[in-house]
Amino acid sequence: MKTDELMTMLSQTPPVRPRLSLHAAVILLLLCAACVIVAVLGVRPDLAAAMRTYGFWGKTIFLGAGLALAGYGLCLAARPVRFKDWPMLMIGMLWGALLKLTAMELEYASLDGIIGSWFSVAGWTCFGFVSLYGLIAMGVLARLMRDYAPADPRHAAMYVGFTAALAGATGYSIHCRMDNAAYVVFAYGVPILMLVLIARIALPKFLRW
Amino acid sequence: MTGVQKPDDIGQWLAAAQGGDAAAYRRALAAIAPPVRRYAARVLARAGAAQQAEDVVQEVLIAVHVKLHTYRAGENAMPWIYGIARYKAADMLRRMRVRKVSLDDPSFGMEIGDDAGMEAAQAQLDLDRLLALLPPPQGEMVRALKVEGQSVETLAATYGMSAANVKVTVHRALRKLAAMTMRGKKERDGTT
Numbered sequence: 001m002k003t004d005e006l007m008t009m010l011s012q013t014p015p016v017r018p019r020l021s022l023h024a025a026v027i028l029l030l031l032c033a034a035c036v037i038v039a040v041l042g043v044r045p046d047l048a049a050a051m052r053t054y055g056f057w058g059k060t061i062f063l064g065a066g067l068a069l070a071g072y073g074l075c076l077a078a079r080p081v082r083f084k085d086w087p088m089l090m091i092g093m094l095w096g097a098l099l100k101l102t103a104m105e106l107e108y109a110s111l112d113g114i115i116g117s118w119f120s121v122a123g124w125t126c127f128g129f130v131s132l133y134g135l136i137a138m139g140v141l142a143r144l145m146r147d148y149a150p151a152d153p154r155h156a157a158m159y160v161g162f163t164a165a166l167a168g169a170t171g172y173s174i175h176c177r178m179d180n181a182a183y184v185v186f187a188y189g190v191p192i193l194m195l196v197l198i199a200r201i202a203l204p205k206f207l208r209w
Numbered sequence: 210m211t212g213v214q215k216p217d218d219i220g221q222w223l224a225a226a227q228g229g230d231a232a233a234y235r236r237a238l239a240a241i242a243p244p245v246r247r248y249a250a251r252v253l254a255r256a257g258a259a260q261q262a263e264d265v266v267q268e269v270l271i272a273v274h275v276k277l278h279t280y281r282a283g284e285n286a287m288p289w290i291y292g293i294a295r296y297k298a299a300d301m302l303r304r305m306r307v308r309k310v311s312l313d314d315p316s317f318g319m320e321i322g323d324d325a326g327m328e329a330a331q332a333q334l335d336l337d338r339l340l341a342l343l344p345p346p347q348g349e350m351v352r353a354l355k356v357e358g359q360s361v362e363t364l365a366a367t368y369g370m371s372a373a374n375v376k377v378t379v380h381r382a383l384r385k386l387a388a389m390t391m392r393g394k395k396e397r398d399g400t401t
Contacts, residue, residue, distance in 0.1 A: 003242060006267055011235035015226060015277040079279045080292030082369030149276040151292050209272070209296075 018147035022078055025144050026071040026163055029137045033171020036133070041125075041175040055179030058101070062184065063170040066094055070162040074141070077156040078148035085155075091162065095189070101181035114182045122178055123187045130191040133168035138195060140164075142203050153207035154200060160207075161199025165192040219290070224282035237286075238270055244287075244357070245269045245294045251352065252298040255341050261301055268297045287359065288366035339386055347382035354379055 001009075020028075050056040073087030106114070117123060141160045150156030169188045178187070219240050226234030249265035272293045280289050336356070340348035346368060353359045353367075354375075365372045 001267070003263060003267055003270070006270055007235060007238040007242070010270060010274045011226075011231050011238060013274070014229060015234070016275045017278050079289070080276065080296060081288050081366065082292070084369065149272065149279050149293065149296070151296065208300075209276070 016147075018144065020144060022075050022141070022144060022148070023071070025141060026067070026074065026167065029140065029164070029167040030067065030170055033133055033137075033168050034174055037129070037171050037175045041129075044175055044177045046177060050177070050179065053179065055181075058181070059173060059176075059179045059184050062094060062098060063166060063173050063188070066091055067163065067166040067170050069094075070159060070166050074145075074156070074159040074163045077150050077152070077159045078145060080149040080151050082151050088158075095185075098181050098185050102185050105180055105182050109180070109182070114180075117178060117180075117183050118186045122176065123183070126172055126176055126178075126187040127191050129172045130165060130168040130188060131194065133171065134161075134165035134191060134195040135198075137164035137167050138199055138203075142199075142206055145207055146209065149209050150207055153204040156207055157199045157203035158196055160203060161196035162192070164199070165195040217285070220280075220282070220284065220286035223277065223280050223286055227277060227280070227282065238273070241273060241290055242266055242270065245290065247357070248291065248294050248349075249298050249301075251340075251349070252295075253301065256302055256305070258302070258305055261305070265294070265298050265301050268301070269294050272297060285363055285366060287363050291367045339389060342389060343382050343385060347378060347385070350375065350379050351382045351386070355383075 044050065069087040069090050073085070073091075076083045076087065138160055141164050142157075145156055145160060148156075169192060173188075178184070219237050222230075222233040222237035222240070226237055246262055246266050249262040249269075250259045253259045253261050253265065269290075273290070276293065280286065336352075340352055342348075343351070350364055350368070353364055354361065361372045361375050364370075364375045368375065370378070
């Protein structure tokens with residue numbers, strides 16, 4: 001087919017639109033995570049008391065801001081134009097701040113107690129839910145990303161992993177009673193990093209367009 | 210399509226096309242094809258595969274159609290278009306696994322006896338040969354800025370660099386070109 005004929009044919013065909021925008025998908029995934037958690041595990045019983053503590057708000061803001069940044073970075077990475085990757089830098093700074101809080105926490109809390117909390121039932125439940133939900137969300141976002149045009153599929157894959165895992169983590173935090181930084185760093189951080197790594201390795205070929 | 214279209218025009222046509230304006234869309238596609246053809250020919254010529262440029266143009270046009278929703282109305286269209294073209298040209302090279310670099314390219318063909326055409330084509334070949342010697346993306350940036358007349362801002366957006374960085378990169382590339390030209394001249398003077 002000649003290029004002129006192709007142009008005529010394309011101009012007479014309505015442009016393609018994705019079934020669901022990435023913004024909407026991230027919000028829907030977060031809502032789904034919250035609904036699943038409330039339906040299966042329930043809201044944390046000490047919610048009213050927890051809302052009066054800095055730890056609760058720190059964790060909520062950390063996970064919510066991380067998800068918002070990852071979602072925004074996902075939308076930027078979905079375009080063929082390269083961009084200055086400040087969302088990833090901000091996420092890194094958030095983790096840095098949390099690690100600093102963890103170091104401060106280690107000064108007055110016992111290490112055995114902290115490690116015990118990581119490997120408690122709550123820790124494993126957190127790891128299991130964030131990993132499982134993150135994997136499902138990763139599949140959904142990867143499928144949607146195929147309708148877009150990422151300039152760098154590897155970069156986009158990392159954002160898919162980050163966003164999916166943080167959606168699961170933010171949803172799970174409705175149920176989670178542990179608010180201390182050391183717990184959040186490990187119990188949430190490990191499945192998040194694991195999913196980012198899986199996405200970075202497994203998704204780039206799938207995201208080629 | 211006559212005359213050189215401003216990038217803003219293409220952006221406006223693409224925005225109108227997103228709203229379903231078929232005539233604007235046809236104009237946008239027609240305006241997109243020539244710069245993409247030049248870009249693809251230049252990139253593929255380094256691998257001796259400039260004859261595949263038209264395939265890349267068609268792939269880019271199809272990608273523009275399928276990914277049109279990723280264009281944001283109001284932004285400069287050229288970085289978006291070059292982003293797609295870069296991806297598709299790289300994809301073509303990846304598929305072809307071409308290693309040989311040659312400038313014996315039919316896209317530089319000319320009528321026999323057309324001296325002006327021969328000279329222009331020879332100048333084009335010389336320029337391409339020189340630019341191909343520069344490390345990427347210096348050659349592409351010099352051509353885009355100095356030959357095609359794109360703005361520093363457009364290049365900065367295309368390559369994800371700051372405007373100052375683009376200027377420094379192009380300046381260094383021009384110094385290298387000048388050095389290469391002088392060296393070539395000295396070699397020629399030494400042999401004659």
